Amino acid sequence: MPNWLRKSLVVMVTILTFGLVTPSQAFLYEHSNAVKTPKKDIFDALSENKNVINNPALADEHVGYISKEDFIRQMLMEAEAQSFTKFGARIKPVIENEFTEVILPNIEKAIQNVAEQYPEEELAYLTVTERPGKGHSEKIFNITNDKTNEDVIRFHVRRDQPPQQGYWFNFHYHTHHDQFQAHHELGSIYWDKNTPPKWMS
Incomplete structure (x- = not known):
């Protein structure tokens, strides 16, 4: 199912049910083949840096x-x-x-x-x-x-x-x-x- 159609269905169901019912997460991400890497913020980067420092093998x-x-x-x-x-x-x-x-x-x-x-x-x-x-x-x-x-x-x-x-x-x-x-x-x-x-x- 195309992404735009999936998003449209989510919005339509949410509006029709006044937000009381939302489609399941499984429906939203069904057939999603794209592997996405999460964006890292500065605090994740700092945390990684500390993990490297505290672990000599990683360092x-x-x-x-x-x-x-x-x-x-x-x-x-x-x-x-x-x-x-x-x-x-x-x-x-x-x-x-x-x-x-x-x-x-x-x-x-x-x-x-x-x-x-x-x-x-x-x-x-x-x-x-x-x-x-x-x-x-x-x-x-x-x-x-x-x-x-x-x-x-x-x-x-x-x-x-x-x-x-x-x-x-x-x-x-x-x-x-x-x-x-x-x-x-x-x-x-x-x-x-x-x-x-x-x-x-």
């Missing part, structure tokens, strides 16, 4: 190479995704724009510094942790060296409440160079005089 088959530009782009996308996950539905709409304009470019600079410290053939081993801290935890994400299983850099956000100034979100990072002791500032975003909700709420 040998794959070229374990990523350019510094691609590494920075990939890390920045993951940094933004992990940050928005941490903010949750209540905080994200309030600070999203300022975070994107002020904090994210500074995160990019920090990631560029990390990229400069490693040869390009080692960058494929650096990955972003995927569990931001909930509640009052400061952790947004870490960049970890999967080869050594050690953190390279940790990105945090702390709630500050200077006297008579309300609440601020202070974004900063720590590096392995000093055992994560020093705070490297990324910037601060004002919240309100009211107590902010917990992270990921």
